[in-house]
Amino acid sequence: MSPCRVEGADLRVMQGNAGLGSTTILNGFGISLGDGIIGLQALFAARSLGAIEGRVVLGRKEPPAKPLVPQIYRFAADFAEVVPLPEAPLSGRVIDIRDFAFDPFFRQVAMIDFFLTRLGLQPSSVPASLKRMTWLAPRMAPLPPLPMAPGYVLVCPNASIPLRDMPDAVHEALVAQLLARGWGPVVTQGAAPAGASTMPHCATIAELCAFVAGARAVVSTDTAMVHLADAFSVPCLAFMTTHRPAMRVRDYPLCRAVHLPVAGLPDNTEFVRSEADIAAAQSAWFPEGEDFAWLDYALDQFASATLRGR
Known part of the structure; x- marks a missing residue:
């Protein structure tokens, strides 16, 4: 067993084929449309600022009652790949944000700041332009x-x-x-x-x-x-x-x-x-x-x- 770098949880996993240059985000980013739009903006900012590089996998279980939610992720395919849970690779860097709605920190800060923090950024260092929903319209x-x-x-x-x-x-x-x-x-x-x-x-x-x-x-x-x-x-x-x-x-x-x-x-x-x-x-x-x-x-x-x- 080799410990992976995990944000938000104590998780030990076996090294697999994804490689250390990959990042897997478990439950990225929730089951609602609004959470997904903001979470993808945070990821777009993290990639734009170099905090996350290489392959990014979003391990998700899509809510069947909300058909528009998985659609929003298809427009982010150039910077994030969706893999259904539990098939998402647990290798490289793993960021676990499952059940984030129950996280006390989530209820204390702006949602964009919560996701930026979980992705390894200090929100105060992120330009205001990258906290707006800039990723979506061009795509x-x-x-x-x-x-x-x-x-x-x-x-x-x-x-x-x-x-x-x-x-x-x-x-x-x-x-x-x-x-x-x-x-x-x-x-x-x-x-x-x-x-x-x-x-x-x-x-x-x-x-x-x-x-x-x-x-x-x-x-x-x-x-x-x-x-x-x-x-x-x-x-x-x-x-x-x-x-x-x-x-x-x-x-x-x-x-x-x-x-x-x-x-x-x-x-x-x-x-x-x-x-x-x-x-x-x-x-x-x-x-x-x-x-x-x-x-x-x-x-x-x-x-x-x-x-x-x-």
Whole structure:
């Protein structure tokens, strides 16, 4: 037995054919779309700065219920190779980030900083440009054509877990206020209120990216869509309940975030513990009862900060 260099776990493995010039990342990078987009950016930065060289294998078990997740990794094939677990080679350098959502460090720092650290970089030494989602857009070109004219506002009221979903009443008020401002047609991923249209189902990640890239602005509670907005330099208004904005959108100059802290819920909660958690998170969207003046103010600030001149 020969010990490999392992980050984040005490693991001893047999030397195999991959060689010491290879790096295997176990569970690189999670099972959600947003985690994958950010993790691949961290890996892109690590390779760009020379912290990781040679062959890179991402040992993954793809979630069957999330067909877009494995697709995002195919666009990173020039700097990372996906090998299904447990076939991933355990030779050379092994970085074990399995179950990272349970890691206390993960809940204390920005996600991009967590992945950069696990890949062997000091986040403070990484240029700001490499903490944005710069790896994706060039590899997506050309995007598929849109079934509608660009210039709409894209609303994303549903998140990857119900804990972060936008309540129907807020969604309806948001769409009404967007339409009243005349920023353009409103397209939503949810059930469309009067005056808006529903975004067609996207069978591929390229189609989803095309809808983001064609938007004048994105308004979202789903962080994956926020990361895509940054990738295509689209202004974004992000509503965040369970996480402080600095944990997910700190490095996005075109993103304005609104934090709606959840009473009684631990900071940076990653999982639903009970129905009471969902009820608490939903209540956070109503800081002033049914008065949505706060939402009106958030849209005004967003327009002033990011939409002026567009």
